[in-house]
Amino acid sequence: MSIDMIKQSRVTHFLIRNLDIILFAAIIFFKLMLYAKQISPEYLYMGVTHPVFASVLILASFSMLFEHKTRMNFLYTINLIIGLVLISDIMYYKYFKDVTTVAALRNIKLLSGVSSSVTSLIDIKDFIYVIDTIILFPFLKRYKNAKRKYNSTAVNKIVFFLLIFVTGISIDAKSVAAIAKEQPTLLSAMSNRIYLTKMIGNLNFHAVDAYNYISTNVKNSKKLSSERVTEIKSYLDDNNQITGSNLRGEAQGKNLIVIQVEALQQFAINKKVDGKEITPNLNKWINKSLYFDNYFYQVAGGNTSDAEFMSNNSLYPAASGAAYYTYSGNQYNSLASQLKNSDYYTAALHGYSEGFWNRNVMYKSESFDNFYGEHSFNVNEEVGLGLSDKSFLDQSIEKLKTFKEPYYSFLVTLSSHFPYDDSQGYGDFNVGQYENSILGNYLKGIHYTDEQLGMFLDKLDQEGITKNSLIVIYGDHFAIPKENINELYSFENVNNPDDLKWFQYQKVPLIIHFPEDENKGVNHTYGGQMDLYPTLANLFNLPRDYMFGKDLLNSNSNKVLFRSGSFTDGNAFYVSWTNTYYNIKTGNIIPETDELKKKKEEYTRELGYSDDMLNHNLIKSFEGDKSK
Incomplete structure (x- = not known):
């Protein structure tokens, strides 16, 4: 061989x-x-x-x-x-x-x-x-x-x-x-x-x-270096400088009613399907409120809980998992805690299981006086995952009427939760060609929730509650999963979509209604859920500490930073997963400039600062230093 x-x-x-x-x-x-x-x-x-x-x-x-x-x-x-x-x-x-x-x-x-x-x-x-x-x-x-x-x-x-x-x-x-x-x-x-x-x-x-x-x-498990702690504290001090006085203290002493609406996205606002408005009630209230039309959700792995976390703390979501679980034992300088310091009664209300997203633990850490969960409501009607929005909001009004004023009530709706498969509960709303699609089912679900919100807001009006209350409504996260995004593009007549176009459809409404319909109008400032607490801190004349967001009413910045590392400054949009920059006005891809590179590096550091804040419970350390 x-x-x-x-x-x-x-x-x-x-x-x-x-x-x-x-x-x-x-x-x-x-x-x-x-x-x-x-x-x-x-x-x-x-x-x-x-x-x-x-x-x-x-x-x-x-x-x-x-x-x-x-x-x-x-x-x-x-x-x-x-x-x-x-x-x-x-x-x-x-x-x-x-x-x-x-x-x-x-x-x-x-x-x-x-x-x-x-x-x-x-x-x-x-x-x-x-x-x-x-x-x-x-x-x-x-x-x-x-x-x-x-x-x-x-x-x-x-x-x-x-x-x-x-x-x-x-x-x-x-x-x-x-x-x-x-x-x-x-x-x-x-x-x-x-x-x-x-x-x-x-x-x-x-x-x-x-x-x-x-x-x-x-x-x-080891302590941060004193230099790192000083660096983070210095950054926060700079970020929380008061830059203007527009509407400063406008809501001081008034009740605050915040409603986080499940899967409410901006594309449904002021839109029609088969000749009928999708959200006629919200459309009506937007016309007599301050409306932010460039407001993005910024959630990560914690989804709905992340929206709550950011809106109440102005801290970024956890790098992995949900802050509501991983960091529920931390000390927070939350919206509820600051309002409590101003003699407010604070309560969170949600018609689902108290332990879901660890809310029964987290709301205590955020200094809410009470949490009214599923067991605090009569579950007499179910739509979607649980207690219907109609019953939840009806019962919530009765609870609000018993609260000692001034109060902060934080309500979270449920019925319009993905996968929007309760066609019977949602009622009869004709979605035409979108029947039996994810988009069509969503439109039915959000139309149902809009109807319940309309009745809730009208009842607040009838009870005279709106005369002494600031009412805030916003969406928590996306409605249409990315795998079904072409249904949304078809609905919006979008051709040749790219990552910039996808991001432009990740906006949620932010509506702030003042007593007597004051301060109504449209604000085009770019912002996100991180910015709600600083904005409310301005309106209620609260201290600004340990916040990574900005006051939407007094900031010249259009920065919106996402947990993924993507960001916008109002002119350019950086999409992290393709490492690509877009010009927002033209929609064209643009090269990375020294200025944009500097922002990317700065924002990466900012996410790291927020992670260190959570990982090392730094607010507790900062507050301890204050008392010395």
Whole structure:
């Protein structure tokens, strides 16, 4: 036999002997690239093939250390786990437009409360990530029991393990180094998880996330340096300087009624479907209120709870998971606490389970005197996930009438919650061609809630409550999941949508109604939920401390910063997951200028400051220093 034939025979035997590893690597690589395409159909960064391939090599290398049968079990199990992780990631992305993190898993028990929302995201096509494990299962036992001519020695196993492992690590290290050079804080702050996943792949992202989670917990067990604490305190002091006196103290001594409306987005305002207004009651109240038409939701993994958290504390959402869980034991300088210092009675009202989003704990930390949850209401009618908005708002008025004035009442509605599948409860509202679509169902749901809000506001008027109350209404987050966004674009007649266009539809209404319809008009300042507390602090003449937002009535800034790292200054819009800048007026992509780069770096630091505030409970430290 010739040398060439011997070499060919060895190669053939090597391939046959390691067919399971080769098949595993090919399947996992395919799944990871398919996932990358799903989370970025319009922008698949092909450079991701290298770190994805490297991560597969690293996983496969460990199998080289096992005997044949054990190796088969290892590869099969890892394949199944990765498939399930990818399905979870895809479902999480559909709802939150983000990647699942270790910290986010702390919220998994919430899924029992919104099971209909979760199951509506399941698509049979997503099971492509595990279908191979079902197909391969009958062959697993047969392949494991197949007689083998060649068995590797312990030395060979270690050599092959090291060869494959080091190759994978080397490729990965190069990819990670490129990211660290391009955006130095991205790997540690993970402020832009989608973009990071596109650059290094899903497996590497989860490895980095797990490392950061562990190292952050270790790091947070240690005190921040005094220099870092001083740096954060100095930043907050500068940010909270009073810059103007427009409407300063205008609402001082008056009741404050804040209504956070589930999934209320701006695109539904002043719009018609089949010739009928979608939100006729809110439209009416907008005309006699101060209305902010460039107001964005800024929620992250905590979704509805993040909207509450930002609006009441002007702190950014947690980097992962929900602040309402992770930081419920912290001390806060909340809106409720400051109003209590001004002799206000404070109460939160929501017709759902008290423990959902940990509200029963968090509202105490935010200094609400009372929380009226599900058990404080007569659940006599259900629409959507629970107590109907009609019954909730009717019963809430009766409670408001018993509150000692002045009071701050924070109400959270429920009926218009995704997936908007209670067509019977929503009543008869003709959505024409959008019937039986997510958009059409949403329009029915928000039309129902608008009707209940209209009756609630009219009753407040009739009871004379509006004469001595400031009423604030805003939406908490998106209504249409990103996977269904084309339905919204069709409704809005949007052609050739891009990331800028997507962001422009992530606005929610902010309505502030003054007694006697004073100060009505439209304010075009760019803002978000982080800015509500500072704005109300101005209106109620409250101290401004430890806030990252701005007073919308007295600021020259149009900054809106998102947890993902995206931001706008009113002229340009930075989309973090593609690292792209847009000119808002023209819609064109523009190059990064020194000024924009400086803002991006400054805003990344700002997110880090907020994280340190939460991780180290700094408000407690700051307040302690005040008392000395």
